[in-house]
Amino acid sequence: MIELGKHTKSRRDILDKVERISEVDVFACYQCGRCSGDCPSISLMDIMPNQAIRLLQLGEVEAVLSSKTIWVCASCFTCTSRCPKGIDIARVLEALRQVCLRKNIDQLDLNNIPEEERERYPTIAWVSALRKLSG
Amino acid sequence: MSSGKPRTIAYYPGCTLKTTGKAFEQSAFAIAKVLNIQMREIERWNCCGTVFSLTTDDTMHHIATVRNMIRVEEMGESEVLTLCSMCYNTLKRANEFIASDPVRLSELNDFMYKEELKYSGKVKVRHLLELLRDDLGWEQIRSKVTKPLSGLRVASYYGCALVRPEGAGVDNLEDPSVMEDLVRALGAEPVNWPSRLECCGSYQTLANKDLVLERTEHIVSSARESGADLIILSCPLCEFNIGTRQVEVAERSYGFKGLPVLYFTQLMGFAFGLEAKELGIEDEATIKLITEMGAA
Numbered sequence: 001m002i003e004l005g006k007h008t009k010s011r012r013d014i015l016d017k018v019e020r021i022s023e024v025d026v027f028a029c030y031q032c033g034r035c036s037g038d039c040p041s042i043s044l045m046d047i048m049p050n051q052a053i054r055l056l057q058l059g060e061v062e063a064v065l066s067s068k069t070i071w072v073c074a075s076c077f078t079c080t081s082r083c084p085k086g087i088d089i090a091r092v093l094e095a096l097r098q099v100c101l102r103k104n105i106d107q108l109d110l111n112n113i114p115e116e117e118r119e120r121y122p123t124i125a126w127v128s129a130l131r132k133l134s135g
Numbered sequence: 136m137s138s139g140k141p142r143t144i145a146y147y148p149g150c151t152l153k154t155t156g157k158a159f160e161q162s163a164f165a166i167a168k169v170l171n172i173q174m175r176e177i178e179r180w181n182c183c184g185t186v187f188s189l190t191t192d193d194t195m196h197h198i199a200t201v202r203n204m205i206r207v208e209e210m211g212e213s214e215v216l217t218l219c220s221m222c223y224n225t226l227k228r229a230n231e232f233i234a235s236d237p238v239r240l241s242e243l244n245d246f247m248y249k250e251e252l253k254y255s256g257k258v259k260v261r262h263l264l265e266l267l268r269d270d271l272g273w274e275q276i277r278s279k280v281t282k283p284l285s286g287l288r289v290a291s292y293y294g295c296a297l298v299r300p301e302g303a304g305v306d307n308l309e310d311p312s313v314m315e316d317l318v319r320a321l322g323a324e325p326v327n328w329p330s331r332l333e334c335c336g337s338y339q340t341l342a343n344k345d346l347v348l349e350r351t352e353h354i355v356s357s358a359r360e361s362g363a364d365l366i367i368l369s370c371p372l373c374e375f376n377i378g379t380r381q382v383e384v385a386e387r388s389y390g391f392k393g394l395p396v397l398y399f400t401q402l403m404g405f406a407f408g409l410e411a412k413e414l415g416i417e418d419e420a421t422i423k424l425i426t427e428m429g430a431a
Binding site for chain 2: 021040071072076080081129131
């Protein structure tokens with residue numbers, strides 16, 4: 001049972017790790033929503049980037065780690081470039097991905113890519129997707 | 136052709152310019168010849184990794200970049216030229232990340248103990264657009280134009296890696312002008328359009344194809360509605376997403392009208408009077424569109 005807003009030790013440990021490997025202070029966010037307004041992947045996200053940051057502030061790390069949001073990010077740095085508080089949101093999302101990927105939980109199953117598609121994808125797409133979505 | 140001693144520079148192609156993005160490399164060599172630039176491909180280069188690793192404890196994921204920097208120094212060069220936006224972004228950022236910290240630099244050098252040369256951290260990563268703007272200047276580009284592209288309306292697409300984040304790009308991150316200035320130098324008309332900095336979906340093309348189709352429809356339609364005849368860009372992944380994938384967008388979106396997508400080097404080649412086949416352009420409609428403009 002998840003208690004809303006409760007900072008348990010395990011939650012605090014994950015949040016510490018996210019802040020440490022991203023070098024970002026998520027508590028600087030004041031919820032203006034600019035990151036979400038400019039995000040190109042927003043249509044596929046189940047929680048918006050500013051909501052993800054808010055959930056982290058509240059200690060709800062599981063909700064963010066299990067979201068689609070962190071995996072549909074395209075690392076375009078629009079949010080990072082435009083945050084009025086200078087929060088590098090792209091780095092926070094990468095740190096969250098890394099928390100999962102370092103446990104070898106891959107998010108890209110190559111078997112799901114149809115064979116006729118595989119032939120035509122540029123090398124750059126393979127390398128970048130595998131680096132971002134697999135451990 | 137220019138006479139005199141050529142401007143030489145070490146050149147890093149990257150994985151895709153040898154495969155689906157061959158036309159980018161081919162057209163870059165063609166225009167470099169006209170401009171008397173000699174691009175010397177570095178030996179035994181390896182893939183840059185395509186995306187800059189964002190976690191600060193992850194030194195190992197920058198090793199691919201540093202190994203390429205060693206190759207550049209082995210040639211006796213202190214600069215390396217890239218064409219692909221993602222190579223540029225990754226090489227530049229990883230290089231700065233490692234070179235700015237003596238501990239990280241020595242860790243990676245130590246790891247690559249079999250390399251004869253230790254990386255000094257001093258190589259500068261540059262994009263061809265920077266070289267054109269800063270070393271040659273638009274006047275020199277203009278002087279090579281034999282077929283001004285008068286009347287051709289060109290939408291410059293920057294996407295992400297060429298301009299973002301702050302400090303990593305070739306130009307101002309919210310209001311870049313390098314490609315528009317190039318378009319003007321070629322005698323064409325730059326289009327002012329709202330989606331030039333928007334991401335195409337990048338590597339999500341593998342995992343979430345529908346997202347990329349949605350982005351492509353939005354970006355291409357935006358250029359079209361702003362009056363563009365074609366789009367130019369500098370990234371082989373953007374080219375696949377907003378170029379090649381237009382066929383799929385047309386299949387699913389009734390009324391979608393596409394636009395030709397070219398590498399900026401291909402457009403330069405046309406203005407310099409080169410043949411389409413020297414620039415790796417096969418699409419007849421695109422060739423007709425541009426040559427008709429050039430003849431005007």
